Amino acid sequence: MAGRELILTNVTKRFGGLVAVDNLSFHVREGQIYGIIGPNGAGKTTVFNCITGIHPCEEGSIKWCGEEIKDLSPHQVVQRGIVRTFQTIRLFGQMSVAENVMSGRHIKSSQKLWHGIIHTPTSKKDERENWGKVFEILDFFDLTEFASSTVGSLPYGIQRRVEMARAMAVNPFLLILDEPAAGLNDNETQALIQTIYRIREQGVTILLIEHDMDLVMEVTEYLTVINFGGKIAEGTPGEIQDNPAVIEAYLGSDDDE
Numbered sequence: 001m002a003g004r005e006l007i008l009t010n011v012t013k014r015f016g017g018l019v020a021v022d023n024l025s026f027h028v029r030e031g032q033i034y035g036i037i038g039p040n041g042a043g044k045t046t047v048f049n050c051i052t053g054i055h056p057c058e059e060g061s062i063k064w065c066g067e068e069i070k071d072l073s074p075h076q077v078v079q080r081g082i083v084r085t086f087q088t089i090r091l092f093g094q095m096s097v098a099e100n101v102m103s104g105r106h107i108k109s110s111q112k113l114w115h116g117i118i119h120t121p122t123s124k125k126d127e128r129e130n131w132g133k134v135f136e137i138l139d140f141f142d143l144t145e146f147a148s149s150t151v152g153s154l155p156y157g158i159q160r161r162v163e164m165a166r167a168m169a170v171n172p173f174l175l176i177l178d179e180p181a182a183g184l185n186d187n188e189t190q191a192l193i194q195t196i197y198r199i200r201e202q203g204v205t206i207l208l209i210e211h212d213m214d215l216v217m218e219v220t221e222y223l224t225v226i227n228f229g230g231k232i233a234e235g236t237p238g239e240i241q242d243n244p245a246v247i248e249a250y251l252g253s254d255d256d257e
Ligand SMILES: Nc1ncnc2c1ncn2[C@@H]1O[C@H](COP(=O)(O)OP(=O)(O)O)[C@@H](O)[C@H]1O
Pocket: 015, 018, 020, 038, 039, 040, 041, 042, 043, 044, 045, 046, 047
């Protein structure tokens, strides 16, 4: 069997008359840190929504580990080890950091919900294992001191870490990050870069959208650049940064980043 590869082939997604993703193809290899960049409104988030089953594409193919996944539900996609974070934070603000990360464990083991309802001995053992894993992950993300803090009361930069921690609690093979550095200061961005490397060291493939070009240039190994939903360039960061079509797309947009 092929490795854990994600292959998009000729993916098109329309919203009414708007072509948000236009005949897009790209190939993420196992263990890569792969970037998708492009001006605002280029269709980046929509690509992630197609992959994760939120907005299924009408045309094209999305294969993961050789399996066609384009018609799967979001839950089925998660069950296959593909987990994402969102451009804007989506956490349970009234719950503690530890409980939020635990919710990632429950997504993973929701087929065992039955045990949770009837409290069998298996469920107690599972819960113990789950909490052990949650505290390992909190330690990995340097969040232990905030374990019992209410998420909504924490600074934004910490909430973003909680979101990644929850995603990692699902034990993903492919972690999809939508603008993980958005709203972070320079120190937080540097820490994020190190975290991304450490996640990859655990054998997780990473696909990310990012506006922060310093982060993109430093952390990604390969990039696809899209504009108006279509690919305008692909290559290593070094190859991309001098590409005239890419420069044109960014200069021609009203993004100031
Ligand atoms: N749910 C939706 N319904 C209608 N149009 C959408 C929807 N989501 C995104 N779009 C449109 O699709 C285009 C691409 O959006 P998006 O993928 O969010 O861009 P990006 O993430 O690159 O900034 C935009 O024109 C946006 O307005």
